[in-house]
Amino acid sequence: MTTGKRVRKSAEERKFEIVTAALKLADKSGPDRVTTETLADAVGLTHAGLFRHFPRKISIWEAVAEYIGEQMEIRWARAERTNSDAPDTRLRELLLSQLRLIRTFPAIPALLFSRELQIENEQLRKDFGVLMKRFHERLKNSIQDAQAEKIFRADLSADDTAYLLISLIQGLTVRWSVSAHRFSLLKEGERLIDLQLHSLRLPRK
Amino acid sequence: MTTGKRVRKSAEERKFEIVTAALKLADKSGPDRVTTETLADAVGLTHAGLFRHFPRKISIWEAVAEYIGEQMEIRWARAERTNSDAPDTRLRELLLSQLRLIRTFPAIPALLFSRELQIENEQLRKDFGVLMKRFHERLKNSIQDAQAEKIFRADLSADDTAYLLISLIQGLTVRWSVSAHRFSLLKEGERLIDLQLHSLRLPRK
DNA sequence: CTATCATGTAAGTACTCACTCACTATATAC
DNA sequence: GTATATAGTGAGTGAGTACTTACATGATAG
Numbered sequence: 253m254t255t256g257k258r259v260r261k262s263a264e265e266r267k268f269e270i271v272t273a274a275l276k277l278a279d280k281s282g283p284d285r286v287t288t289e290t291l292a293d294a295v296g297l298t299h300a301g302l303f304r305h306f307p308r309k310i311s312i313w314e315a316v317a318e319y320i321g322e323q324m325e326i327r328w329a330r331a332e333r334t335n336s337d338a339p340d341t342r343l344r345e346l347l348l349s350q351l352r353l354i355r356t357f358p359a360i361p362a363l364l365f366s367r368e369l370q371i372e373n374e375q376l377r378k379d380f381g382v383l384m385k386r387f388h389e390r391l392k393n394s395i396q397d398a399q400a401e402k403i404f405r406a407d408l409s410a411d412d413t414a415y416l417l418i419s420l421i422q423g424l425t426v427r428w429s430v431s432a433h434r435f436s437l438l439k440e441g442e443r444l445i446d447l448q449l450h451s452l453r454l455p456r457k
Numbered sequence: 458m459t460t461g462k463r464v465r466k467s468a469e470e471r472k473f474e475i476v477t478a479a480l481k482l483a484d485k486s487g488p489d490r491v492t493t494e495t496l497a498d499a500v501g502l503t504h505a506g507l508f509r510h511f512p513r514k515i516s517i518w519e520a521v522a523e524y525i526g527e528q529m530e531i532r533w534a535r536a537e538r539t540n541s542d543a544p545d546t547r548l549r550e551l552l553l554s555q556l557r558l559i560r561t562f563p564a565i566p567a568l569l570f571s572r573e574l575q576i577e578n579e580q581l582r583k584d585f586g587v588l589m590k591r592f593h594e595r596l597k598n599s600i601q602d603a604q605a606e607k608i609f610r611a612d613l614s615a616d617d618t619a620y621l622l623i624s625l626i627q628g629l630t631v632r633w634s635v636s637a638h639r640f641s642l643l644k645e646g647e648r649l650i651d652l653q654l655h656s657l658r659l660p661r662k
Numbered sequence: 663c664t665a666t667c668a669t670g671t672a673a674g675t676a677c678t679c680a681c682t683c684a685c686t687a688t689a690t691a692c
Numbered sequence: 693g694t695a696t697a698t699a700g701t702g703a704g705t706g707a708g709t710a711c712t713t714a715c716a717t718g719a720t721a722g
Binding site: 361416 | 585
């Protein structure tokens with residue numbers, strides 16, 4: 253739907269609008285359903301105008317991935333900064349920050365499996381792989397800290413435990429997507445995270 | 458690639474060929490990339506011939522989903538039958554059977570997020586939801602049995618624990634897909650499953 | 663041996679979509 | 693105020709793709 257009169261904006265501003273609109277549309281109708289036409293429409297631009305800002309459609313998704321990556325790093329850093337002393341709550345916050353990001357941009361899980369990422373552009377797939385590796389590293393560090401401080405059991409591999417926690421997030425996210433977001437990602441996530449973290453704690457009796 | 462001479466086969470046989478070829482192609486190039494053209498080619502049929510067996514493209518995916526559903530139920534039942542006495546190994550086998558199915562048909566995770574399922578056909582999405590619910594039910598039963606037999610701790614919600622285990626499978630599967638199948642799904646899965654199940658056991662000292 | 667029907671084909675149609683090109687309007691620098 | 697660069701438009705094009713139609717052929721029943 254073309255809404256009223258077209259406005260002229262700076263390239264930087266437009267690019268950002270296009271990126272966020274792409275994320276919004278991807279959530280609404282699936283990443284592969286975002287056509288340059290509907291996307292242009294969503295930002296109040298003609299089809300051709302879009303190509304002034306991005307030479308190819310794929311470069312839009314590249315910008316989207318970059319934006320998501322930045323957002324993740326920002327939120328992880330914030331979660332760690334505000335809980336620098338207690339490794340277990342730091343871990344918990346890291347996990348919750350990821351859930352909050354996905355709640356804000358629910359297209360992220362679908363993007364991981366979209367043909368744009370999986371097939372069309374190997375670089376993008378690798379970039380997401382690197383992101384996940386960084387997240388894993390951060391989780392692992394907090395787990396090891398918690399083990400060192402005798403908060404967590406030391407007999408569990410920090411590496412594998414971090415994978416279990418990532419799986420928790422991803423699995424929950426999958427279920428949330430397949431259920432068409434019919435439950436609260438955050439509430440369900442908190443409960444499962446606490447259950448999982450509980451089983452990691454040293455039994456102090 | 459059109460391979461040699463065309464053979465005439467029974468409709469039933471062709472339908473099965475089409476379904477399995479669709480799964481194979483979906484793995485190779487993503488579900489949304491499976492065109493009626495390439496699919497017809499893969500089974501050694503013309504484009505038009507495909508439409509003799511399925512009236513619309515979407516009905517092919519419906520048949521695929523049905524096939525996957527059948528396969529899951531068969532494998533779950535087998536896993537339970539051969540481990541009917543020990544609830545913890547039964548649980549383990551249930552989880553591994555799911556991983557084996559995904560290894561056999563690696564397109565399954567991508568299918569969950571394909572536009573065919575998520576957008577085009579709400580029924581299919583619901584069908585998969587029902588399947589996951591059934592799997593959850595089976596896991597939960599084994600967990601409760603193990604709790605009743607004092608193998609697992611009784612202070613953990615069997616319901617949530619089952620969700621944790623499903624998450625483990627789904628998260629692992631996501632990671633496997635994003636990594637372009639660069640590790641052994643079964644080996645990694647066994648390790649993580651055992652780690653998770655370990656934390657559920659009653660500490661018997 | 664032949665009629666019949668299920669399985670298959672060749673050649674389209676209609677439509678969607680990424681991308682282009684020649685041109686226009688507007689902000690800003692001087 | 694005018695030149696210039698930047699943002700935007702209208703009207704295409706070609707490639708891809710689901711689905712159709714009219715016709716062909718091989719298996720099987722009587």
